[in-house]
Amino acid sequence: MQLKQSKRKNVKLRLGISGASGFGKTHSALLLAYGMTNDWSKIAVVDSENSSASLYSDLGNFNVIDLKAPYSPNRYIEAIEVCEKANIDVIVIDSVSHEWNGAGGCLDIHSKLGGRFQDWAKVTPLHQAFIDKILQSTCHIITTTRRKIDYSLDIGSSGRTQVVKHGTKEVTREGYEYELTVNFELINDQHLAKASKDRTGLFMNKPEFVITSKTGERLLKWCNAEPITIKEMIGKINGSLSVSELTKLYNENPSFQQSLEPQFRSKKQQLEQLVKPENFSQNGNHINSRN
Numbered sequence: 001m002q003l004k005q006s007k008r009k010n011v012k013l014r015l016g017i018s019g020a021s022g023f024g025k026t027h028s029a030l031l032l033a034y035g036m037t038n039d040w041s042k043i044a045v046v047d048s049e050n051s052s053a054s055l056y057s058d059l060g061n062f063n064v065i066d067l068k069a070p071y072s073p074n075r076y077i078e079a080i081e082v083c084e085k086a087n088i089d090v091i092v093i094d095s096v097s098h099e100w101n102g103a104g105g106c107l108d109i110h111s112k113l114g115g116r117f118q119d120w121a122k123v124t125p126l127h128q129a130f131i132d133k134i135l136q137s138t139c140h141i142i143t144t145t146r147r148k149i150d151y152s153l154d155i156g157s158s159g160r161t162q163v164v165k166h167g168t169k170e171v172t173r174e175g176y177e178y179e180l181t182v183n184f185e186l187i188n189d190q191h192l193a194k195a196s197k198d199r200t201g202l203f204m205n206k207p208e209f210v211i212t213s214k215t216g217e218r219l220l221k222w223c224n225a226e227p228i229t230i231k232e233m234i235g236k237i238n239g240s241l242s243v244s245e246l247t248k249l250y251n252e253n254p255s256f257q258q259s260l261e262p263q264f265r266s267k268k269q270q271l272e273q274l275v276k277p278e279n280f281s282q283n284g285n286h287i288n289s290r291n
Helices: 025-037 052-059 073-085 097-101 106-112 117-136 213-224 230-239 243-252 261-274
Strands: 014-019 043-047 063-066 090-094 140-155 161-170 182-186 192-198
Touching: 014 025, 014 192, 025 043, 025 052, 025 090, 025 140, 025 182, 025 213, 043 052, 043 073, 052 090, 063 073, 073 090, 073 117, 097 106, 097 117, 097 140, 106 117, 230 243, 230 261, 243 261
Parallel strands: 014 140, 014 182, 043 063, 043 090, 090 140
Antiparallel strands: 140 161, 182 192
């Protein structure tokens, strides 16, 4: 047993993308993975969605494992291990919903055991072994999750009533998203995403956006960056020479936005005072000075 200093670059990302059918989970996951690798050959998709990943083969030469029923936790674990042995950088599991409610998945196993409460004592360890494999893998892992579909009647831009599809509850065991570094929820068929869980601080409480390879680049940069201390951040704030420089520092360090909000605000006010015309002098004399 040995103490060591924590380093973020020793950690692998665990990312989730959830949404209703047709919202773009697979496509978004592939773009995210490419942004993290910049090499399609280092990406593998464990595909339980009827080979849907192969529909995007025009994006690049990524690898695919077509996973058929039974969708038991052990088969997912085996697929992850195949990818690890092949030195894959990013594994996309599309989707984890089948491990929970697909043929041969956890709910099916529980039903075949008798469907009693006590039967979960045999099923839960199987599911937990799958979760542990995701968390302990030597690869970055992106998982997609189906969401149950609901519909509503909304007024469109034309003023006409239209049926709109929504994703509701994730189809997997409750609490799964809390295991992830970031969980993105696709909110409509325009592929707009928001973060429902975010340990990075990069996306939480930000406007909806479309996931691209740039999103993956941002996440990898965050993962590989050496964490900055509060003392170092305060030094950077105090050393800012303009409001634009301070704003850039603020936007690039979301984890400090709340804790150091007074320091950011105070420095911003100081910099704004400096550029006010009445605070400059002309010909060596303050313009408001009276001789």
